[in-house]
Structure formats: C-alpha cells, structure tokens
C-alpha cells in the first residue's frame with residue numbers, strides 16, 4: 001500500500017505518514033493538492049496532509065483540496081511539533097522553511113535574528129536541503145535533520161511550547177467509513193439569509209453533537225460566498241449523526257454537502 005505525503009524525506013508530514021504506512025512504502029509530493037489529487041486519481045492508496053496547527057491555524061491548501069477532489073478521511077493524527085534551527089554555522093543571512101514553520105517561529109526569529117530574511121519553500125525538508133547546499137541559508141525543521149554538515153543552532157524555537165499539528169490520512173472516496181468517533185463535513189449552502197449558519201449549527205446542537213471545528217473558506221464563486229468545513233464529534237453510524245446530515249442536506253438544497261467519512265483520532269509522539 002503506497003502512502004504519499006509532503007517531501008522530501010524528513011518533513012513533519014513524513015513523520016506522521018510513518019504512523020499510517022506500516023509497510024514503510026512512502027512516496028513524496030511537493031504540495032498538499034498534489035497529495036490529495038494522487039489519492040483521488042488512484043496513484044496512491046493513502047495520502048497524509050496537515051490540516052490545522054495550534055499556533056498558525058488552518059492549512060487552507062489541504063481544506064481546499066478536499067473540496068476540489070472527492071476523497072475520504074480515514075484517520076486523524078495529532079502530533080506535537082518542535083522546531084529547530086539548522087545551518088552549517090552562524091553566518092547565514094536567510095531562513096528557508098515551510099510557511100507554517102516560519103509563522104510558528106516568527107516571534108523567536110524576530111527576537112534572536114532581527115531583520116533576517118525569510119523564504120517560504122515547499123516544505124521544511126526542502127529548506128534543510130537548501131541549508132545543506134548553502135552556508136548563507138538556515139532552515140527550520142525537525143532536529144533529526146541535523147548532521148551531514150548541518151548543525152543544530154537552537155532547539156524548541158516555536159513561539160508556544162505546546163505546538164501541535166493535526167494531520168489526516170485520506171483514502172479513495174470508495175473507502176469512506178461510518179465507524180469512528182469523528183466525522184468531517186463540507187457544506188456549500190449556496191444561499192445567504194439571516195440565521196443560515198445558526199440553522200446549520202442547530203442540526204448538531206439539537207442532537208447534542210459537539211462540533212470540534214468550523215472553518216469557512218471562500219467558495220470562489222463570488223465575494224462573501226463560503227464553503228463551510230465542519231468536524232463533529234460523532235460517527236455516521238450513529239442515528240443522530242445521520243439525522244443531522246439529513247437536516248444540513250435540506251438546508252443546502254441549492255448547493256451540496258459532502259461527508260468525508262468517520263474516523264478515529266490518535267496522538268503520535270515521536
């Protein structure tokens with residue numbers, strides 16, 4: 001079974017993917033969209049992408065890919081993220097990393113290297129590659145990337161000590177499950193009236209279903225028109241969850257509702 005995730009080797013996504021790929025068969029792609037697309041088109045069996053970080057919030061590219069491609073969410077992996085600064089020595093003038101990592105360490109960088117240039121690259125491991133090639137470049141990434149010419153200049157440089165990222169494993173849509181403690185929905189009501197969002201939320205509240213997350217993303221159709229990503233702490237095997245789904249489908253009769261399936265959560269510390 002091939003699992004695809006953000007590469008090259010050594011990214012945080014790679015670490016999360018190891019928990020999914022028991023056989024170690026892991027392929028790499030350069031973007032969240034490419035990972036979700038590979039699963040939707042059948043070139044990989046599983047994809048592992050980050051969806052949310054406790055400091056920086058949503059990974060919007062992953063959410064938008066779930067709207068664009070029909071896939072199932074089959075697992076959720078929460079993992080603590082501890083960033084290190086890696087370089088050949090202290091003489092660097094540029095810090096290269098994934099935009100999320102740069103944002104999670106913004107305060108630390110301003111305090112310790114004020115005015116240093118930053119450059120967003122496709123992944124933390126891409127930044128590590130750049131730093132290995134060029135003494136002017138430092139990278140932010142997992143400390144295990146040190147060695148082979150790269151020193152650990154500082155560890156635990158994230159702005160909050162409890163920095164965690166939620167990853168999901170996606171599978172082909174045909175593998176959607178009803179069993180699991182959580183369910184993800186994407187709702188496009190294609191409507192705009194006072195109380196619409198309240199009614200969508202009531203479908204869950206009235207049945208005592210806790211929502212763990214709601215995020216609006218622009219639909220791309222027109223300004224002020226949104227797609228809602230909603231995670232509920234209930235499985236589709238539960239009657240109350242099916243009833244909530246029926247309600248939101250009715251409310252979104254001019255648009256669409258997609259459930260990405262039910263799944264369980266696990267915390268992976270490594």
Ligand SMILES: O=C(O)C(=O)Cc1ccccc1
Pocket residue numbers: 006010011012013014050053081098100101122123124125165
């Ligand atoms: O670039 C990586 O290593 C990723 O997997 C994306 C990412 C970046 C920062 C925190 C969590 C995930």
